[in-house]
Amino acid sequence: MTSRTPASRAAALVAGLLLLSGCAQAGASAPDAAAPTARSAGDTAAGASADAGSPESPPASVAPAVVEACPDAGTAADDTGPSASTPVTSAPAATGSTAGGTTGPTGADNGLVDGPATVPADDDIEVLAAPGPATLPVQVRSCDGELVMVEATDRILAVDLYGTLAEIVFSLGLGDQVVGRDTSTGFEQAADLPVVTPGGHDLNAEAVLALDPTVVLTDTSIGPPEVQQQLRDAGVAVVFLEPARTVAGVGEQVRTVARVLGVGAAGEQVADDLDGALAQVLADVPHDGRAPRVAFLYVRGTAGVYLLAGPGSGADELIRAVGGVDVGTDIGLDRAFVPLTSEALVSAEPDVLLVMTGGLESVGGVDGLLQLPGMAQTPAGEARRVVSVDDTEVLTFGPRLPRLVERLSQALYR
Secondary structure, three states: OOOOOHHHHHHHHHHHHHHHHOOOOOOOOOHHHHOOOOOOHHHOOHHHOOOOOOOOOOOOOOOOOEEEOOOOOOOOOOOOOOOOOOOOOOOOOOEOEOOOOOEOOOOHHHOEOOOOEEOOOOOOOOOOOOOOOOOOOEEEEOOOOOEEEEOOOOOEEEOOOOOHHHHHHHHOOOHHHEOOEOOOOOOHHHOOOOEOOOOOOEOOHHHHHOOOOOEEEEOOOOEOHHHHHHHHHOOOEEEEOOOOOOOOOHHHHHHHHHHHOOOHHHHHHHHHHHHHHHHHHHHHOOOOOEOOEEEEEEEEOOOOEEEEEOOOOOHHHHHHHOOOEEHHHHOOOOOOEEEOOHHHHHHHOOOEEEEEHHHHHHOOHHHHHHOOOOHHHOHHHHOOOEEEEOOOOOOOOOOOHHHHHHHHHHHHEO
């Protein structure tokens, strides 16, 4: 496996974020443009056949019911990145904010901690279910409109820009059936798996096919789409799932992944538990004072990249979940990430600067960050209120989300 430097991984993630947010021109068409007419992946090559050593139940003589990979959207072939369309229905309304997203005054009375803070990393995935034998085959309508027959799940590959899908698969108790990982899957249990994104966040067809997967779970946040189509042409069952990352959508994403893999009952159990845990931590978020204004910054000093997050970034959802106001959304950004300017940052008046831990290190820590133009002139800069979260966890929106919301809340408030 080719070793990747932090700089190269950062550059690849930057490219992915820019493409999702529209800051750069996509060099390839969306997955639906390359997708073949509706067919079952099991009808192509023998690589996806159910007799490849799979312990699952044999194929039924009657065609199974279709599982919708995008249950709320029929087909999501035109989705190219996270969406902010799903509301955070369980989160308490923050004092000082209105339905339109604007806020009243913020400041010292919002109960924020003083100085910088680091949210402790949570790199352990808890197995939340004992799935038992999978019920196979499963016929899935992939989010790109394809009908895909999942006939075996003994060799699973789950890949996306944020590491969400692999986290879900491990939480369902299927980690020992996972054969590889993407760069963003950074938790301990997956650390020794082969990486299939040697270019940072671009899939490599040869690396994937060398692992002989029986099913690939993916979405439009990762590509290039020609690789996913190449896998299908080789007989691999490739299922596109919903790419949106929202607080309210975590449970449904778990249910969908479980149904696709033939362990729907385990998915219902895990999702119900997660929904309950999320409701509890959201209710416990302090919201007695005015809502803090939080700016999520994607910074990579080694690559000279500085971005401000806005609607659809995932950071907006996380900020709302901890009772804050996402300043990118509040000042009217219309993309997930835009190049950061000192003027925009100063006028946004953030109380808190939220960053990835690796990004903060890349600019020389808190001192280095505050030396960037405009940073020290914000309320957050004046108070040195910089909060960092682990790169592979902050935008994942998987089963660890309740714990992340709880730890981030503890880092923000006194």
